[in-house]
Amino acid sequence: MAEILTPKLTPPEASTATASIGAPLIEIEDVSLYYGASKALKNISLKLDEKVVTAFIGPSGCGKSTLLRCLNRMNDLIDNVRIDGAIKIGGHNIYDGNVDVIELRKRVGMVFQKSNPFPKSVYENVAYGLRLHGVKAKSDLDARIEECLRASALWDEVKDRLHSSALGLSGGQQQRLCIARAIAIKPEVILMDEPASALDPIATARIEDLILDLKKEFTIVIVTHNMQQAARISDQTAFFYIGELVEFGATGKIFTNPSQKRTEDYVSGRFG
């Protein structure tokens, strides 16, 4: 499974559906999700602004990863899942019957906890999605691949080994390669599910700085168990508990003066 599930050109409807600066790009409206009879997400409503980093935090099982996966319909791949409510990206409900899911996943890329580069060269990892999107000329591919590797702060480390196996890179480098691969096809949104939890502090710091650089161009939603990481990189934070959205607000406020006692208890480490 690639981080970013590619394909097809943007349909006319979606290509014109971009939120204006400052407006919410993602609108989650009264979303509930059921695994069979079990209600894992309970009437979540949330608006995520464009080109900001939003962190989803909460104890294990609170639904944060489930909600993240709703944003590019990754839960469609799980049997027995039912979703009520609407999730609009750029004003269009991604759960409408006529939505091309592959196209959606091109617009909404994903980076997972464990880096998973293709067992190919560094170059081919980034080239793969580009070729699927019709970029054929070597000069075009070279230029775009360098651009993506630079944007993911990996170029200087791999420019002399572009045709070596990506599996020979360190864990942190592999994760940055996965980010380069994700941004190659220019998504609007990047979902990150604990992207640095398996990395050492140095590699984690590089990923965090990279996320802060990337938000100039992309809207980023990240799930993390690391409170300090959420504080370091996010502009907005949403706290979830047993499938409910307990509190959502500016990260500075959530970590210094949360409105809800459950948020205070969680960020203070009293439970979770």
Add this chain to the structure above:
Amino acid sequence: MENHFETGIANLRQKLLVMASHTEKSVNDAIQSLTQRDHSLALRVKADDDVIDRCEVEIDELAIQLLTKAPLATNLRLVTVAMKISQDLERIGDEASKIAKRARDLSQEPPVKIHLDLPRMAGRALEMLKAALDAFVHHDAPAARAVILRDKEVDALNKDIHAALVEHMVGNPEAISRCLHWMVAAKSLERIADHATNIAEDVVYLCEAQDIRHTGFKSQGGAA
């Protein structure tokens, strides 16, 4: 790739330096307004104090935001020290305002006919403040330690000025209110030196992670 956390830390340092520069100027102006009987300069010091107060609030806000991001080691010490130094600078600003207020009142009355070593005391206090701030800028613990040892000198000068003023008041009851203004101004200079000492102690902690407060370092002439 930009190191965003380090950018935040650099921003904190920069804000602290801006505040230090405003504070140093206020102390300078307050002393000048007192020694040169400059009424309008004394009024300006009060207005400048608002700028210093705002700096303190901004530094605290930024420091709290940085603390949520879990700074460690030198960065952790810098953030905590920044909050303490900004508080000392704010209080130095208040002392400068007090001096300016006395300067304003004294400028409206005839000079007291007494020789006071106040310019020397003011010079020492200001030198201590400058040296403590330089030690912060240059991350220089030995220089900070040297500042701490100078506090005794300012204390002694204050004591001498206090005694001279008491003696003058006994012989010149009509000058009591003016002498009290000078006494308060001298006490403010002594407090400025105390705050400079606090800043120097914080610089030692910042540089060496060693807390030298209340260890007898000053009373034992730096031997502790």
